[in-house]
Amino acid sequence: MTATKQTIATPRTTGFRKSLRRIYRSKWMIIMMIPGLLYYLLFHYVPMAGILIAFQDYNLLKGVWGSPWVGLDNFMTVFKSPDFPLIMKNTLLISVYRIMFNMLPDMLLALMLNEIRSPWFKRVVQTITYGPHFLSWIIVYGIVFSFFAPGAGLITTFVRDMGWGDLNLLTDADYFRPLLIVSDLWKNIGFGAIIYLAALATINQELYEAAVVDGAGRWRKMWHITLPGIRSVFVLLLILRMGNILDAGFDQVYIFLNARVYDVGDIIDTWVFRQGLEQLDFSLAAATGVFKSVIGLVFILGANKIAKKVGGSGIW
Known part of the structure; x- marks a missing residue:
């Protein structure tokens, strides 16, 4: 009986010991992961408890546990706000424009850099395009303002001196969204290209060699090997x-x-900033944040499912 019990217990003990040995062998990797895990735990998961105030009439003096519960009243206030249709429209349009016009240039830049055979020229282009990513948006706006400030910017002054009229891009509603997209593209195109360059580096070079043997040119190799990769x-x-x-x-x-x-630039986040910090309506701001999270989850689940159906890999 004792031998039988020992036989049954041995595989479990062996498996546990193997797990401990694997953990011990990977101890330095686990130690390196600890700061990142603590960051997400402290700044992403613990603050999630704050969504409670989205269902309360939150009062700073009473605190979370002393504030009265109001159910879904804050959400109804957000949806019934006269500003809600406008900020939703602006948010969706700007986000869709970013996806449409800022993803393809990143990939195209990576493809062009991948075709460059001169290492020093490739490094120079990467440095120039990646540099703006480290600039804050305040500095970027300062650069844009120096060029397009009404009546005083370099380009504004040049256009006026040439007799082509007054150029007011920063205060013109027709140019506000394009200005956002172009400045965002200039700032982040280098960073986006690096992600694609990393993906290009994982493509098996033997595929290109086989394509050359079959007589494929540069465009054929890009179409049949690089893009699928x-x-x-x-x-x-x-x-x-x-x-x-x-x-x-x-x-x-x-x-x-x-x-x-x-009218064309006020988005959900700027509206929440005014409501939450300027008017101290934290419950309304929290309710808006919960609404954004739910919509984002629905979109990411839907996009992942569609990607799998059309033959993509998806996230999971």
Whole structure:
């Protein structure tokens, strides 16, 4: 009887010991992961408890547990707000424009860099295009303002001196969204290209050698080998962007926004900023954040399912 019990217990003990040995062998990798795990735990998961105030009439003096519960009243206030249709429209349009016009240039730049055979020229182009990614949006706006400031910018002054009229891009509602897209493209195209370059580096070079033997030219190799090789990365980035469809870039929009372009530039995040911090209505701001999270989850699940159905890899 004792021998039987020992026989049954031995595989479990062996498996546990193997797990401990694997953990011990990977101890340095686990130690390196600890700061990242703590960051997400402290700044992403613990603050999720704050969604409670979305269902309360939150009062700073009473705190979370002392504030009265109001159910879904805050959500109804958001949906019935006269500003809600406008900020939803602006948020969706700006987000869709970012997806449409900022993803393809990243991939095209990566493809062009991949075709460059001169290492030093490739490094120079990468440095120039990747540099703006490290600039804050305040500095980027300062650069844009120096060129397009009404009546004083370099390009504005040049256009006026040439007799072509007054150029007011920063205060013109027709040019506000294109200005956001172009400045975002200039700032982040280098970073986006690096992701695709990393994907290009994983493509088996023997495929290109076999294509050369079969007589394929540069365009044929790109169409049949390079593009399929980075398709999964493109689909992954697209799904992630769909999950952030209601995040139209608060930092950029808030800095570029002015009174004359509110009708085309006021988005959910800027509206929440005014309601939550300027008017101290934290419950309304939290309710809006919960709404954004739910919509983002629906979009990312839908995009992942569609990607799988059309033959993509998806996220999971």
